[in-house]
Amino acid sequence: MNKAQLKRRLVGAVVLVSLAVIFIPMMLDQRPDVNIGVVIPDRDAGPFDMRLAAERPEPIKRLEPAAQSAQGAAPSASPQRFDPNQQAAPAAGSTEPTPETASPQAWVVQVGSFGQSDNAEGLAGRLRAAGFDTVVEQADVGGSPVYRVQVGPTSSEARAEQLRVRISDKLKLDGAVLRHPAG
Numbered sequence: 001m002n003k004a005q006l007k008r009r010l011v012g013a014v015v016l017v018s019l020a021v022i023f024i025p026m027m028l029d030q031r032p033d034v035n036i037g038v039v040i041p042d043r044d045a046g047p048f049d050m051r052l053a054a055e056r057p058e059p060i061k062r063l064e065p066a067a068q069s070a071q072g073a074a075p076s077a078s079p080q081r082f083d084p085n086q087q088a089a090p091a092a093g094s095t096e097p098t099p100e101t102a103s104p105q106a107w108v109v110q111v112g113s114f115g116q117s118d119n120a121e122g123l124a125g126r127l128r129a130a131g132f133d134t135v136v137e138q139a140d141v142g143g144s145p146v147y148r149v150q151v152g153p154t155s156s157e158a159r160a161e162q163l164r165v166r167i168s169d170k171l172k173l174d175g176a177v178l179r180h181p182a183g
Contacts, residue, residue, distance in 0.1 A: 105179050105180070106152065106154065106155060106179075106180050107152060107153060107154050107155070107156060107157050107159070107160035107177060107178070107179060107180060108135075108150040108151060108152035108153045108154070108160065108177075108178055108180040109150065109151045109152055109160055109163050109164045109167060109175040109176070109177055109178075110148055110149070110150050110175055110176050110178050111123060111127065111149045111150070111151060111167060111173050111174075111175040112148070112149040112173075113146055113147070113148050113149070114146070114147045114148075114149070115144065115145070115146065115147070116147070117136070117138075117145075117147045119147070120136045120147035120148070120149050121136060121147075123149045124136050124149050126171065127149070127151060127167070127171070127173075130170055130171055132151045132163075132167065133151060133152065134149065134150070134151050135149075135150050135151075135152075136148065136149055136150075137150060150178075150180070151163060151167060151175070152180070153180050157177060157179075160177045161177050164176075164177055
């Protein structure tokens, strides 16, 4: 046998062994498929409802990652519903702010809302690793803590919308652009 034939046989053997290493374990795998129970509605099911909380949330307090990991949160019994178009109720005894007295506003992209802080921190870590400025905020909804994962804030709604599109393109995550009090 000459060197060219030997080389071809050796390359052929390497290809066959590589294919066997890849496909034989796949064919012999006895593990069942994992079904995580995600239900995707049909497109014709009607308009998408983005509400996550039926009640108006309590004022939001910002959590630092170290303080948040020390807190334990009870698992959420059912998904929370939130209406991003719903404005927070004014505090008791306060008057509606006028444009002169209104606090500055900022815009955020809310990517998720969780009943457990660990889940919120996991998503926030994923967003931070992708280069997004991410905050986890805690709010009380119906007496239960809710941890909101938000990216931003930005100074304009248009910038927040651009940020939402970048998050969707880069991480395949849907978000909602929301007005957020600055400060």
